[in-house]
Amino acid sequence: MDEIAYITTPLYYVNAEPHIGHAYTQIAADTLARYCRQSGKKVFFLTGTDEHGQKIQDAADARGISPREHTDEMVGKFKDLWVKLDISNDGFIRTTDEEHKETVRSLLNKLYEKGEIEKRSYTGWYCVPDERFWREKDLEEGKCPECGREVERIREDNYFFLMSAYQEKLIEYINSNPGYIKPDIRRNEVLGFLKNNRLDDLCISRPKSRLSWGIPLPFDENYVTYVWFDALINYYSATGYIAPPGVNWWPATCHLIGKDILTTHSVYWSTMLMGLGLPLPRKIFAHGWWTITGEKMSKSRGNVIAPLDLVEQWGVNAFRYFLLRQVSFGMDGNFSEEQFISRYETDLANDLGNLLSRVLSMISKYSPSYDPSRPDGFEKLSEDISGDLEELYGELRFSSVLDRIWEIVKSANVYVERSAPWNLAKSDTERLSQVLTSLYETLGCVASLIYPFMPGASAEMNRQLGIEEPGLGIRRWGDAGRFGNIKKGDPLFPKK
RNA sequence: GGCGGAGUAGCUCAGCCGGUCAGAGCAGAGGAAUCAUAAUCCUCGUGUCGGGGGUUCGAGUCCCUCCUCCGCUACCA
DSSP: OOSEEEEEEEEEETTSOOOHHHHHHHHHHHHHHHHHHHTTOEEEEEEEEEOOSHHHHHHHHHHTSOHHHHHHHHHHHHHHHHHHTTOOOSEEEETTOHHHHHHHHHHHHHHHHTTOEEEEEEEEEEETTTTEEEOGGGOBTTBOTTTOOBOEEEEEEEEEEOGGGGHHHHHHHHHHOTTSEESHHHHHHHHHHHHHSOOOOEEOEEETTTOOSSOEETTEEEEEEOHHHHHHTHHHHHHHHTSOTTSOOOSOSEEEEEGGGHHIIIIIIHHHHHHHTOOOOSOEEEEOOEEETTEEOOTTTTOOOOHHHHHHHHOHHHHHHHHHHHSOBTBOEEEOHHHHHHHIIIIIIIIIIHHHHHHHHHHHHHOOOOOTTSOOSTHHHHHHHHHHHHHHHHTTOHHHHHHHHHHHHHHHHHHHHHHOHHHHHHHOHHHHHHHHHHHHHHHHHHHHHSTTTOHHHHHHHHHHHTOSOOOSSOOOTTSSOOGGGOOOOSOSSOOO
C-alpha cells in the first residue's frame, strides 16, 4: 500500500457556472481522498481553476471588466459550491497563481533548451471576427462553422511541442502499464487512436497580439502559452507550493477526469512529462457523463441539473450517495428524479435511517447492558469487507463499495427480525444485551464505512450513537461504544 | 470509413480467467411481525442471457457473422 496519495481533479474552466458534471468529479475525488485518509495515508487532494485563454478574455471583455476581476468572481462560485458539497480538498490552485506561472515558464524553458519546442509557421483558415483557426474539415461549405462568415487563409508563426516523437514510446508505456489509463475502454480508445493515426506536434502558443491573457513564453515574450499546456502543468506545479512540504508528491497517484478530456491527459500530458523527463502519473481515470432522463444535458434542452437545487431539497449526503451508487464509476449514468427518490427512500431512509432509528429506540426502551465481550458472530460481516474495500477503492468501484456496505445494513435488518429483541426483552435479558450490542457496534462500523461518501451522515450517526471521538479510521468492534451517550435525534434521512 | 464498446427478468443493471450463472435491486402479488421514518422480514419470476453459425464433454462467458444502439477519430477549455 502506498503511504501517500496525491489525488487531482481537472482544473475547471471558469467561463461558465458549475454544473452536475463538475460536482460529479469533485465528489468522486473527494470520496477517494477521504477513504485514503481513513486508511492512514498521507493525502494531498488538489482541485482548482483554469483561468487563461481566449474565452475568458472574451467573457471579461463582454462584461467590461478585467479578466482578473472576472475570474476572481467565478472562482468564488466554484469554491462556494465545493464547500456545500463537503469537498475536502487540501489545496486549490489557480493557473493565475504567480508560483504556477513561474513553474510553467521554467518548464517551458527546459523543454525549449532540450530542443523539444520549435518555432514553425502554421497556415490555416482563420475567422477574423471569431479570432480563431479552423481545420479544413471543420469548415462548412468553406465558411466558419460557428458564425458562417468567410474565413481567410493566413499564416502565423507559432511554437510547437514536438509531441510526435513520443508516439511509439507512449504506446509502449500504455501497453506495459495496464493500470495507467482506466477504465479499460478508455485505454483501448487511446491505444486505438495512437496506433491508427500519426501523432502531430502540438501547437502551444498564441501571438500576444491575438491573445494577451496568458503566460508569456520565457524565450519569446511576443507569445503566450496556449491553454492546455498551461493548465496541465498545474498538477506538477502545485506540488511545489501548495502541497504540504516534506513529501515527494510527484508523480500523482490518480488524475480523475471526465471522458471528454481523456486525450488531453493521456496523450498531451503524458508526452509533455516524457519530454520533461518527469515520471508519469500512476493512473488517469476517466469517468462517464450524466444524461438527464435519457437525454444529453444541455442548456438548449433546458435540462441542466443544478447541483445546489438537489442539495437543498435532499441534502448533500443523499446527493453524493446517489451519484456514486447509481452507476458503476466510469460508465455514463442517467439521472432521473424518480430514480433519485427511489434510492433515497429505499437505501437511505428505509434501510439505513430506519435501522439506526429502530435500534436506538429499542436500546432506550429495553435498557439492555452494553456488553461487547460476547460478539454474536455478526461483527465478522463488517470486518470481512475491509480487504475488499482496499481493492474496490483502488479500482474506484464506488458503487460496489456501497453495495458491500449495504449488505451489512440489510443483514442487520434481517438480524433484528430473526432475534426479535421485543421478545427477548420479556424473556432473556442476557441475549437481549448481546443482540443490541451487536447491532449498536454494527451501526458504529457502518457510520465509519459511509464516511467517505457521506461525511455528514456519518457524523450524525456517530452523534446519535454517542460515539464522541469516532476517530478517522474504520471502526472496529467495541472501539468506543457504550449506551450511556446515545442521543436519538431526528431521522437521518427523513421521508418527504 | 477505421477502431472500440453495449444489447441479460416490466424497469435499472451484476455476472473476472467457460462448468450451482441463469442473478440483485426496484416495481407487482401473498403472508409474518410490531422495535422503527406504515419503516422491517419471509415467499413468489415459463427470461430462447440481441439473431444465426462454430469450438468444446460443457458457453451470457471463447471464435465468426448479421441486426440495433453508443463512444472515439486529437492540436475548438
